[in-house]
Amino acid sequence: MAYKSGFVALVGRPNVGKSTLLNALLGRKIAITTPKPQTTRNRIQGVLHDAQGQIVFVDTPGVLRPKHKLDERMVATVMRALREVDIIAHVVDISKPPRDEDLQIARTIRQSGQMAVLIGNKSDLVANTTGRLDPYLELAPYRHHFVVSAQLESGLQPLMDTLWQLLPEGMPYFPEDMVTDQTEDFYVSEVIREKILEQTRDEVPHSVAVTIEERQPRSDHLMYIRAAIYVERDSQKAIIIGNHGQMLKQIGQLARKDLEEYYNKQVYLDLWVKVRGHWRDQDAWLTRFGYPKVES
Secondary structure (H helix, E strand, O other), X not given: OOOEEEXXXXXXXXXXXXXXXXXXXXXXXXXXXXXXXXXXXXXXXXXXXXXXXXXXXXXXXXXXXXXXXXXXXXXXXXXXXXXXXXXXXXXXXXXXXOOHHHHHHHHHHHHHOOOXXXXXXXXXXXXXXXXXXXXXXXXXXXXXXXXXXXXXXXXXXXXXXXXXXXXOEOOOOOOOOOOEOOOHHHXXXXXXXXXXXXXXXXXXXXXXXXXXXXXXXXEOOEEEEEEEEEEOOHHHHHHXXXXXXXXXXXXXXXXXXXXXXXXXXXXXXXXXXEEOOOHHHOHXXXXXXXXXXXXX
């Protein structure tokens, strides 16, 4: 049997479950997931190793109408990913009809001429999936289409079988022990951001950035992590800290639980909240926070 390898981009509008699908396909969590739109801000690659070959799944930010320079960089990241992969997997929410962002992605697929498949996610939210994909199938010349539930991990095998059929023969891109291209600091900062998204409401989640200021083992049984949480306004800082520091304490406890599972040791998590006004529109701060400028 010939060894196959290639890149598959998971693209779609915000909150259709791309990161949940990525984690389900890999059988492990490498991308944070929350019900909040725009949870994923970076291009995240997850590597699936199999006897048949290697699939590099590229999780991308949700396609949206840009309001800030951060949004512009996120959309540019998606557009670049579409040009660089072997297969485009357009992920949609079959519990809802197509929206402008779906039309934009479909138009890009048609213009690129790239091989594309359509994945109707969130089948667990509808009583009957019959006909749910029909409005989406009219948008672009998809090679295949699937109905899945990433949350329940159902319907994934036909999708995987087809991807293996479509991918070209080739050599592995990454070593067998590598499951993601993201750094350790990135993962730690994303875990913290995930807990902030889960615990806060309204405008706070979209205004948050997390940087790891220090991370080092203090002993064989203890990892020390100091992280800075950046927001754009003093009012947002007050929300994250909470009354008598209770919100920040809750965020820290939840993040520490996940990080202790990750490190398999005790974690001392030192969180600080700082204000950096309008950082989402400042190129220097966007780059510092890990959102590199991408030529679209």
